[in-house]
Amino acid sequence: MKPLLTYLIFMIFATAFPLSAATQPDSPHRVVVSGGSITEIIYALQEQQRIIGVDSTSVFPASATQKPQIGYVRRISAEGILSLNPDLVLGESDTGPKKVVEQLKKTGVNLVILNEHDNFLGIEKKIKNIAQLLNVPAKGDVLVQSLQADRNALAHILKQAKTKPNVLFVLSVRSDQPIVAGAGTSANELITAAGGVNAAASAITSWKPLSTEAALAINPDIIITMGRHGDDPLPKIEKLAHFKYTNAVKNGQVHSFDGSYLLGMGPRTPQAVVELAHTFHPKTRLPSGYNYQFLQTAQSTTDKATNKTSDL
Template sequence: MKVSIQRFLKLNIWLLLLVPLLGKAAQDIERIVVSGGSITEIIYAFNEQQRIVGVDSTSVFPSDATNKPQVGYVRRINVEGILSLNPELLLGEADTGPEKVLKQLQNTGLKTHIFSENDNLAGVENKIKKVAQLLNVEEKGKQLVNHIAKDRNALTHLLSQVTSTPNVLFVLNLRSGQPIVSGAGTSAHEIITAAGATNIAATHFNGWKPLSTEAAMAMNPDFIIAMGRHGQDKVADLASIPHFKFSNAVKKNQVLIFDGSYLLGMGPRTPQAVAELASKLHPNAKLPNDYQFSALQSATKVESL
């Protein structure tokens, strides 16, 4: 009996020593490499950016993130560049790759998590919760999710007043004077639909495709959405090409310019961006009186919510 008691005491002492080590993993991860702008935004929103030791080239918001060491483009991350930062964790969006590089990194023992299931508008909150869990800051995750609920509710309120759906064309960029536009199955298509509009190109093709002058004139969109940071320059460019020169969108001055990471980033600002887009596509519908856009110029910090 005496031996059993001694063994019992030793076992409990061992467990007491082991428990802190088991709980240490997430709490002590202080060196994180991020491949994907939305994840970077989330970590900054948690005010945990000091834990980021490297980012990919799509991590452009907030602007401070661009000062972090770079590890390449999200789809072409660099093994040597990442390992040189001595990371403890790699967090990546669904298109992080190539797969060969991910396997090489994992074979070194680097812990990785790729958000393959939450990289869309519907999955923003789940992505936030998972990042919060991995960083052991679940309470900050809850606060950010609650903040985003206001954006979701504002959008629902506005769309409840909508009686018609405008035809929209989403232009990613101009390539040799030819617009590259969004068909079905793209992030832009998801955003347009969520904002209560019709992606006029979706019935013609999937993915991103160049659009001929004839096809563009036949579509004749009510609104054109384009990516850019210098709005008026982009409006002038689109209005001058024959594809859109005589379109309803140009005639009615309904060419909308949005920052790409804001509208398509699928990060904590995207639900607000959709609400803002919907308010422009449906000017007669109103957002709630007490709702304000709060994340246009700076990261949404949890502690200020």
């Protein structure tokens, strides 16, 4: 089914059969969220009226940022949460600190931490889990179905791909030191899913600084980095001694993606990985009839060098 048609069916379903807290007496109707992907999923389920508080990573859609704030996902405030009088607190696996989570448990508040399915292959299960907690399982099923077009498009690209580029994922730069994704990271999973090879995986686990010598030895074909809140990280990456002599910089293969779009593990992530795969394999074609449903965020050094706006 074409993604636009699936989306229209979903919107018609949501309008005609609004399974809301008002019609489901056992459903939570005062929900506090710790984790941007959970907020995004609840909005996609058309149940955002239940949200009474969010953490600072809940930046999509933009209207979510207007909700009362409970702090950063790893540094949430127990007092801030309890002051909102929630009947459900939903948190991602990295919700913390641990002492605050334990404090919330002792108060008896209905706290659910989603430790499972917080990965690329588990997004659909996470959606269904959240829809079940909100007592709107049918909406969850429809939203899950809408992601199938992205999964199919990714498989279509990978079937055409002839090579696997060597990719380095730079999360941020701190004091001229790049923090990169090693084995066991979400970025490592996405690089592999998009048909690339994580250049740092054999030498690094988790997120760690990369020395100039190690970067030059890796010599990635492509560098992926994160842009946030309008920040343009590309010039900084190109000028670093770590990367300025690499194939990626020489060939204009440094690309930035919006962080919550690519790493969020929410409803937009399957499309973001399609975009990532097309970046890795630009000569491949998307399947006939496939359309991006969300705004694409990729920018590259090639686009800037030619004064063109990326069409990805």
